[in-house]
Amino acid sequence: MTTEPISPSPYSRDLDPVAANYAPLTPLSFLTRAASVYPQRLAWIHGERQATYAQFAARCRRLASALARHGIGAGDTVAIMASNIPAMLESHYGVPMTGAVLNALNIRLDSASLAFMLEHGEAKVLLTDREFAPVIEAALTLLKQNGRSVFVIDIDDPEYDGPGNRLGEIEYESFLETGDPEYVSRGPVHEWDAIALNYTSGTTGNPKAVVYHHRGAYLLAMGNLLAWNMTAAPVYLWTLPMFHCNGWCFPWTLSAVGGTHVCLRRVEATAIFRAITRHRVTHLCGAPIVLSLLVNAPDRPRFEHTVEIMTAASAPPSSVIAAMEEMGFHVTHVYGLTEVYGPATVCDWHPEWNLLPAAERAKKKARQGVNYAVLEGLMVADPETMQPCPADGTTLGEVMMRGNIVMKGYLKNPQATEEAFRDGWFHTGDLAVVHPDGYIELKDRSKDIIISGGENVSTIEVEDVLYRHPAVLDAAVVARPDEKWGETACAFICLKPTAGATTSDEVIAFCRQNMAGFKVPKTVVFGELPRTSTGKIQKHLLRERARQL
């Protein structure tokens, strides 16, 4: 060892970042490269329309340019209400190219929720598909009442021939025409700059506004490739809503490997099967309800090639996995939350597990698994002491995550951000065990949330509406297992003594007027609610009762 006096390391001198050796990480760079390397390869297919990567990139630049000419730039929000169509894909590039932030809205939401999001997110532009004109029109009216105006661009998709007025100043294709196909991207300045805004309905019922940055989107785009063993030129079918965590970042992942997006307005078994065969789809994602849709479809096909399907969160039962495999699907199980850009854990498959009996294999696959390669930390721990739970398969703890694919935080909600990030970890609110091999398995969702058809339903939000019904004294909403939807909301109601005769149908109709359809309870049970001595409703008892219904 040298015994020289301590001096600053030479590695800290004259080696600072400069233009030649530092660029902000951004998934936008994948598109630049794909357009240059595979200009003639198909970027997207939508019905009879299609675009090569050269065309796709030019359309994204046109969108960016047109938005920039309308004053959109760094830190602005651009919202979109659309299903999985090219305009939605192009917004994932065109919007951040201006430095702005994409807010993809849940197309199943009600006008009040949408108005809240447009207001809270301060959207300056809204792109909206004609199909959603009624609910958007109502939302815009609400916004106007609050003194806010939004520049509206209609998307008149040739693949949609249903009703719906145009609401805005200009149609999407005409808007693109006003843009410059040679526009030079202005975003991001820093890789920490926001790229997307996604509202999540947390357990408290207040939608939280999750902010993603370019760095995280770049890394999860890569992480998806690793988790799914994706190689060059996949053909990806859009069965997962792009408004869910930006389609788990797959709009960006695909550009990194020059893949082809197959768009899909509506998730229907026949359309999915047809697309898989016609375009030789190699990959698709979906909530368990998509698997169940395919398995229960009449005329199930048997594909000539293996189709990789990634599904999230709740474990597909072994019978579903077996039926999927029979058709030619191979199922990968992931888990994540809006706060981590989509999937953050994967049930990373060990080849030796293929030798296990089907039931054992399904048990392995039912686990949420291990951290994505781009998620630096994953643990199941006691949220009070932050002590990791033993890997015994039985001790319940809260799933904690840390690393570069954890959100920037909640927009305009520093308190919620701090709370979520306390003790240096993102607290998922989900409860799990750790198996002896280190794989985690969720045992309970965060106490209250209901997942119905892949959508989060906040019980407190539903309860708030119920409490507004004049006959309701006490209300509690819990999940009820449902074969088709995974879960549905089940309402337990104690009526006021003064209330006249009140029926389930009446309560359900009242809910329907006051919330998005997917949140409406499918079951209503009347009676006294069980409470603790301190007066808290004992939801675990209600969940048990709902299960037994």
Add this chain to the structure above:
Amino acid sequence: MTTEPISPSPYSRDLDPVAANYAPLTPLSFLTRAASVYPQRLAWIHGERQATYAQFAARCRRLASALARHGIGAGDTVAIMASNIPAMLESHYGVPMTGAVLNALNIRLDSASLAFMLEHGEAKVLLTDREFAPVIEAALTLLKQNGRSVFVIDIDDPEYDGPGNRLGEIEYESFLETGDPEYVSRGPVHEWDAIALNYTSGTTGNPKAVVYHHRGAYLLAMGNLLAWNMTAAPVYLWTLPMFHCNGWCFPWTLSAVGGTHVCLRRVEATAIFRAITRHRVTHLCGAPIVLSLLVNAPDRPRFEHTVEIMTAASAPPSSVIAAMEEMGFHVTHVYGLTEVYGPATVCDWHPEWNLLPAAERAKKKARQGVNYAVLEGLMVADPETMQPCPADGTTLGEVMMRGNIVMKGYLKNPQATEEAFRDGWFHTGDLAVVHPDGYIELKDRSKDIIISGGENVSTIEVEDVLYRHPAVLDAAVVARPDEKWGETACAFICLKPTAGATTSDEVIAFCRQNMAGFKVPKTVVFGELPRTSTGKIQKHLLRERARQL
């Protein structure tokens, strides 16, 4: 559009990086994950020895801990002189875990060059394989003369049974035993922190010390996966020296996909063929000389599985590619430099090219191609005007690169760093054309450098030695194409009028005493040297003459 007064974007408030959502990018995280997810999978195989990922990670932590106990920490340099053995792999993790920087030395170098590097790089510790004891002993003597001491750890590899003394205080395995297998990594604090130091012999003959950071190593590790379409659990054979750009970052890439390293002390056809069959190797890298070695071997096998081989820089001739494919290899062509962590471009293959006749295919494959997905910028441009060359396949320009896999810079050489990074791009010094499809093709190496057996030979360095010969008046060294070595040094010498009879053999013997064997000219030509009117030697004329010899 809203007409509100400009206010700071809400995205810039309360959304700063914290422990939960930011971690420095480092390839060390891949090992942490691999050891946790695939603890029982083989990390490396070396002759009869092997280690699982759990064991490999524990050994790396032991190395880090033992180094830390010897005072090694952030910004220190740890050098290693070893072939592709486990200690070399483990140093790629154990050294940076302490915050220190790994300097892998070229095992073919002479003692003077090694002494220069140990001195310039300020190595505090040197790990050295017994095989290289003579040259290292001489280098250490030189160092001592300059008043520097280094803590030496001998590696006594059971797979080596040749001569060579132990030089140091302790043997590698005993050193590991002094370390704590539960050591917690201290590196890096920032992702911009240095992870490795690699000396390159540039055209000027002064070895430059290229510094890599954790961010770049993480990204190139990922970039290799994309460029090569690697999926889970590859089996990688170490035919590429790990001292070359840290084995193109593959020591780190493999951990990201839980792959198995097959170590190899010596690059010999029989050993390579045996390893491929025995371990079912899926991937290997090598300079063109490795391909030529395999193609020209007696008893060429025909593998039952496809073996991916990545080769760099000079294009393998179509006959070699055909012969490789016959054996079961699939060739991927990449290009890079020490300054970009190894490969930075890849001849990204379009499936439709498979339909071309063999000669056409070889022409496509001979091109250096397009930027890696993790290299943000690649262009061929006029170095004076920085104007990109037209994509016409004929206009010659300099290859320029920019992005996150460009080095931090040259250690203790801000002038060279600035020069290399001028105008916001890394100037490779290599000349290329751009084809109409955007693929680049090298047309000339940076003017002087010779690549012999995959090793850079600086002509100026060789000339310096020649000029020291008492009979030499004038000397110029250029590359001469060589079937076996790719290129060899060819010396043109003008003798002093006073010189007596001087033979080629005499000059070669003189060189052999004064430089590493691979740098010694294989050909010596006597005569007048062609010069320009301003007195500069016209090397392009000499190159032409060497070609025709």
